[in-house]
Amino acid sequence: MSRESAAAPLKKAGKNAGKNAGHAKRKTHEGRPVEQMTAAPLPSRGERVMRAVRAQDGDPYAWGPAGPNRFDCSGLTQYVYRSVGKALPHSSSA
Numbered sequence: 001m002s003r004e005s006a007a008a009p010l011k012k013a014g015k016n017a018g019k020n021a022g023h024a025k026r027k028t029h030e031g032r033p034v035e036q037m038t039a040a041p042l043p044s045r046g047e048r049v050m051r052a053v054r055a056q057d058g059d060p061y062a063w064g065p066a067g068p069n070r071f072d073c074s075g076l077t078q079y080v081y082r083s084v085g086k087a088l089p090h091s092s093s094a
Helices: 003-019 045-055 073-083
Strands: 027-029 032-034
Touching: 045 073
Parallel strands: none
Antiparallel strands: 027 032
């Protein structure tokens, strides 16, 4: 096999491969092109709670307050859960 005949199939394959490179087949519905949409999953309640806790990092501790700039331990818990739609009492005696 000569060098030229061995190179010819490579050129032909390269030329054909370039026509559709980077182009995905378009999806259609009733003959019209449509885009496939993918949505990111919504964060879980636990992820939203942790995001709210981290946002309060550095806020000072004090006895009794329930935020938004000062907290005690149960006040922080109450504030964070309220931010994700869950009502909790400030103390266990409530």
